Amino acid sequence: MAQKELLKVNNLKQYFPIKGGFLGRTVNHVKAVDDVTFNIYEGETVSVVGESGCGKSTTGRAILRLDDPTDGTIEFNGEDLLSLNKKEMRKRRKDIQVIFQDPYASLNPRQTVFQILAEAMEIQDVVPKDKRRERAIELLETVGLNAEQVDRFPHEFSGGQRQRIGIARALAVEPKLIICDEAVSALDVSVQAQVLNLLKKLQREFNLTFLFIAHDLGVVRHISDRVIVMYLGKVVEIADKKSLFDNPQHPYTKALLSAIPTPDPEAKKERIVLQGDVPSPINPPTGCRFHTRCPFATEMCKTDTPELRNLDNMAEGHQASCHHIEKIFSGDLVSKY
Amino acid sequence: MSEEIILDVKDLRTSFFVDDFEVKAVDGVSFKLPKGKTIGIVGESGSGKSITALSILRLLEKPGKIVGGEINFKGNDLTKASEQEIRSIRGNEISMIFQEPMTSLNPVYTVGQQIRETLKVHQGLGKEQGMEKGVELLKLVGIPSPQERIKQYPHELSGGMRQRVMIAMALACNPELLIADEPTTALDVTIQAQILELINELQEELGMSVIMITHDMGVVAETCDYVAVMYGGKVVEYADVKTIFKDPKHPYTVGLLNSIPRHDIDVDELEPIRGSVPSPKNMPNGCRFAPRCPFATDLCMEELPDLGDVSDENLVRCWIYSERWDGDPEVKEHGPKRTT
Amino acid sequence: MFQFIVRRLFQLIPVLLGVTILVFSLMHLSPGNPAHIIAGESAPESTVQQIEERLGLNDPIPVQYANFLKDVVTLDFGNSWRTSLPVSTELWPKFWVTFELAIYSTIFSIFLGLIAGIISAVRQYSVADVSIMLVALFGLSMPNFWLGLMLMQWFSINLGWLPPTGWGTPEQIIMPVFTLGTMGAAVIARMTRSSMLDVITQDYIRTARAKGLKEKVVIYRHALKNALIPVVTVVGLQFGGLLAGAVLTESVFAINGMGKLVVDRILARDFPVVQAAVLVMAVVFVFVNLIVDVSYKFLNKRIDLD
Numbered sequence A: 001m002a003q004k005e006l007l008k009v010n011n012l013k014q015y016f017p018i019k020g021g022f023l024g025r026t027v028n029h030v031k032a033v034d035d036v037t038f039n040i041y042e043g044e045t046v047s048v049v050g051e052s053g054c055g056k057s058t059t060g061r062a063i064l065r066l067d068d069p070t071d072g073t074i075e076f077n078g079e080d081l082l083s084l085n086k087k088e089m090r091k092r093r094k095d096i097q098v099i100f101q102d103p104y105a106s107l108n109p110r111q112t113v114f115q116i117l118a119e120a121m122e123i124q125d126v127v128p129k130d131k132r133r134e135r136a137i138e139l140l141e142t143v144g145l146n147a148e149q150v151d152r153f154p155h156e157f158s159g160g161q162r163q164r165i166g167i168a169r170a171l172a173v174e175p176k177l178i179i180c181d182e183a184v185s186a187l188d189v190s191v192q193a194q195v196l197n198l199l200k201k202l203q204r205e206f207n208l209t210f211l212f213i214a215h216d217l218g219v220v221r222h223i224s225d226r227v228i229v230m231y232l233g234k235v236v237e238i239a240d241k242k243s244l245f246d247n248p249q250h251p252y253t254k255a256l257l258s259a260i261p262t263p264d265p266e267a268k269k270e271r272i273v274l275q276g277d278v279p280s281p282i283n284p285p286t287g288c289r290f291h292t293r294c295p296f297a298t299e300m301c302k303t304d305t306p307e308l309r310n311l312d313n314m315a316e317g318h319q320a321s322c323h324h325i326e327k328i329f330s331g332d333l334v335s336k337y
Numbered sequence B: 001m002s003e004e005i006i007l008d009v010k011d012l013r014t015s016f017f018v019d020d021f022e023v024k025a026v027d028g029v030s031f032k033l034p035k036g037k038t039i040g041i042v043g044e045s046g047s048g049k050s051i052t053a054l055s056i057l058r059l060l061e062k063p064g065k066i067v068g069g070e071i072n073f074k075g076n077d078l079t080k081a082s083e084q085e086i087r088s089i090r091g092n093e094i095s096m097i098f099q100e101p102m103t104s105l106n107p108v109y110t111v112g113q114q115i116r117e118t119l120k121v122h123q124g125l126g127k128e129q130g131m132e133k134g135v136e137l138l139k140l141v142g143i144p145s146p147q148e149r150i151k152q153y154p155h156e157l158s159g160g161m162r163q164r165v166m167i168a169m170a171l172a173c174n175p176e177l178l179i180a181d182e183p184t185t186a187l188d189v190t191i192q193a194q195i196l197e198l199i200n201e202l203q204e205e206l207g208m209s210v211i212m213i214t215h216d217m218g219v220v221a222e223t224c225d226y227v228a229v230m231y232g233g234k235v236v237e238y239a240d241v242k243t244i245f246k247d248p249k250h251p252y253t254v255g256l257l258n259s260i261p262r263h264d265i266d267v268d269e270l271e272p273i274r275g276s277v278p279s280p281k282n283m284p285n286g287c288r289f290a291p292r293c294p295f296a297t298d299l300c301m302e303e304l305p306d307l308g309d310v311s312d313e314n315l316v317r318c319w320i321y322s323e324r325w326d327g328d329p330e331v332k333e334h335g336p337k338r339t340t
Numbered sequence C: 001m002f003q004f005i006v007r008r009l010f011q012l013i014p015v016l017l018g019v020t021i022l023v024f025s026l027m028h029l030s031p032g033n034p035a036h037i038i039a040g041e042s043a044p045e046s047t048v049q050q051i052e053e054r055l056g057l058n059d060p061i062p063v064q065y066a067n068f069l070k071d072v073v074t075l076d077f078g079n080s081w082r083t084s085l086p087v088s089t090e091l092w093p094k095f096w097v098t099f100e101l102a103i104y105s106t107i108f109s110i111f112l113g114l115i116a117g118i119i120s121a122v123r124q125y126s127v128a129d130v131s132i133m134l135v136a137l138f139g140l141s142m143p144n145f146w147l148g149l150m151l152m153q154w155f156s157i158n159l160g161w162l163p164p165t166g167w168g169t170p171e172q173i174i175m176p177v178f179t180l181g182t183m184g185a186a187v188i189a190r191m192t193r194s195s196m197l198d199v200i201t202q203d204y205i206r207t208a209r210a211k212g213l214k215e216k217v218v219i220y221r222h223a224l225k226n227a228l229i230p231v232v233t234v235v236g237l238q239f240g241g242l243l244a245g246a247v248l249t250e251s252v253f254a255i256n257g258m259g260k261l262v263v264d265r266i267l268a269r270d271f272p273v274v275q276a277a278v279l280v281m282a283v284v285f286v287f288v289n290l291i292v293d294v295s296y297k298f299l300n301k302r303i304d305l306d
């Protein structure tokens, strides 16, 4: 795919200060995102997966400039978003939209669907005033709702329908990139499937690019072209969907995939049950951050931080950050449990 | 099923009475649980899974009331048991763990105090014995350094740890039946794997029977022996776990399976169920699933089907399998189509 | 815990410093030359000047403030300008009367408020609940001097059961405490009720029931302790209002306490006594709130005050 690079995130760091002590000094930092680099091509869907607190949403928020990143660059269409001022950034928001998890909390309960959509159009001034109603109805039909529903309030809709309204609002300004932060997580499976199909359809129709944040790997496999796996603020593996699910290289990715219950009682699988909890991002483990739970960890893992790398047994563009990929692959290093 | 049946729920009905309106949260739930086995209750949100569980232990909050049916636990109908009888069963013969490990423990008491309480009520254990048994239980559920943990407050533990504490508390009196209401929904997958493995191990070790409530078909496949699928307050299909996945008969069960995006195989297009779950305030009169069912006929719209035998394995609530079916003969022949 | 208390004590310093500035400026900025008032209407100018000299009223204001501050730090407030008695001799007996009134009233309002609030919550929407909440609303909206006068009318004048004025004997204590404590009881009852209702729906209450505990144990052991957390804060705030209410209550029942003393001495421009009295009240208020914070921490182990 020799495609245009739409978004390029370089060495992104987001440290949140922890205030404390006598005078509210900064006593420590939550290293929510620590040196993350990836890119997204136009028209593709890249997913970010990982356990709660690993920095998925923070990455999304940084791209939207909802937080001020500590370090790094975020290039969108060749322009560094982090160097823009507030006003310039507001203009750029037209191109980058977001859909959140909780469809109800992100819609103003006092506005009708039309008002919600018109407001989005007005802020970015993409549709002249007298055309807005027409456009709103068109948008509703695009996301599978009825034209008659345009004057209703959010509480008159079901969860799945509200999420459709959220999608319509994002589409209203004709964005290039949509960040979906757990956009289907709160929905029941039967409805979730509807919304996933809708997102795929819209992507084809409007050549949209998605950054899809999720924790459900089934959903991720279904929607993504490429997948980024994060652990404690770092990218541990990045690959096209097929390689990631069929040929995972990082011990964490393997454990994560094996932990998902398979909806097939006869599927034989080997489960890697990790010990313990995810450590705190306040003082994350040194070296490889996964070493406290990794079944392959050696002394070296405790001190040396592994870099993302591509090896012969991996497809092009597939990278994992582990010192021992080769030895694990060849069977020279065996699991400790 | 020739095994000993530990729990036999027959046509359970539980309603909430709000503003002169009856919300039929559970409206005809029947299932049998053989001793030492696990039954999964699955369904989407609002289908009545939690209310079924709470009804069994009679833990319903105020406007909620059991309005009919039987809950036979070892031959004793719990719907008719006195307050005192049911209290002596709770936490003792039947224990329950809940979905939200973060909020299900009392924040102002230590883990130890909370475990000891159960032991004191049902076994009359004193402080020292309770503490000893508490440490033992924490060890059993795999909590590292139980001696220290037992003195900590819930906020000092992670979500997975708290769920382990909940399990320890539930196991304190060696219950014969454990009701787990979405025990891993709030947890990360790697922690979910730990907890499910723990429940499976303990079940084998202690010979408990388990009711596993979940909306995740993956969890059902990996933990259950039998499955009851709920929709709109009713059990629409009941079968052993293999049959549910291999030969599901109810259009809703099939729709549910077709909607799941799989992490283990590629699915080109998901086959969602159209529409959404009906609100309990305007439940359809006939088959609850009729407005969303691709096979619905006039009969389905008007009359509610019974939960009846379809084969040796399945109990299904659907007109397709009755003599009165006048819709698509193809479905009757082959059943609804699986796409995944 | 110890560290926390020490830290809070240190944090009191700026607060108290602020109080001294406030008290000092209020007195010194108020119109009327104290020397004039002390000397009397018709005293000659020379006497007034002499008094001014003696009291240091001619010094620049910052110097006067510094002197005042020195008095505060050494806990020696000098003598009253009015009676020439040491300030502490004037203050202590009155302080004790008011302090007793406030403490009894607080205990009364906590006791009554909690019981009423719990009953209300446990029997939500019952006759008991509705009546308690009505009475509480009544208690909230009634000014306490009015309540005091009504009580006096009934129990002293009509029925003759209780003495109308004074302080000391149990009979004398009943009406003032009731008068002063009612508002607090009403506030605490309402607060306890809503807090209890909130707590009763929490997941851990369901867990407690699922363990097979008796309903009584669920309510008193599991719900109440959590419900008290917000109530404790209210008690601290109430105490401030109580000190103010005490002044009115004292004048209704002719109790010779701090309220009366302060009012009298403000009129007489007796700076040392007024300043000391206000300062003492502020210190008490601040300490009560410290106690509240400590019990808050004790009740709520989640709050990490360190």
Ligand SMILES: Nc1ncnc2c1ncn2[C@@H]1O[C@H](COP(=O)(O)OP(=O)(O)OP(=O)(O)O)[C@@H](O)[C@H]1O
Residues within 6 Å of the ligand: A016, A017, A030, A031, A032, A033, A050, A051, A052, A053, A054, A055, A056, A057, A058, A059, A215, A281
């Ligand atoms: N404003 C903030 N101040 C301090 N810490 C924060 C802030 N926002 C996020 N964090 C911390 O940063 C880490 C990453 O958070 P983030 O929300 O990105 O997680 P996530 O991967 O989206 O998790 P989830 O799956 O639960 O949504 C967490 O440890 C979180 O507690």
Ligand SMILES: Nc1ncnc2c1ncn2[C@@H]1O[C@H](COP(=O)(O)OP(=O)(O)O)[C@@H](O)[C@H]1O
Residues within 6 Å of the ligand: B016, B018, B023, B024, B025, B026, B043, B044, B045, B046, B047, B048, B049, B050, B051, B052, B061, B063, B064, B279, B280
């Ligand atoms: N306190 C209540 N008052 C009124 N309706 C309730 C109450 N609790 C639950 N319900 C209704 O009962 C139905 C079943 O709920 P529940 O058993 O919690 O569903 P789930 O299957 O998601 O566990 C839902 O429609 C819900 O709205």
Ligand code: SF4
Residues within 6 Å of the ligand: A250, A251, A252, A288, A289, A290, A291, A292, A294, A295, A296, A297, A298, A301, A306, A321, A322, A323, A324, A325
């Ligand atoms: S670097 Fe070491 S600890 Fe990290 S994943 Fe690889 S083997 Fe495990």
Ligand code: SF4
Residues within 6 Å of the ligand: B250, B251, B252, B287, B288, B289, B290, B291, B293, B294, B295, B296, B297, B300, B305, B317, B318, B319, B320
């Ligand atoms: S009874 Fe009719 S509507 Fe209901 S599931 Fe069967 S076919 Fe569908």
Ligand SMILES: [Mg+2]
Residues within 6 Å of the ligand: A056, A057, A058, A181
């Ligand atoms: Mg998030």
Ligand SMILES: [Mg+2]
Residues within 6 Å of the ligand: B049, B050, B182
């Ligand atoms: Mg539920």
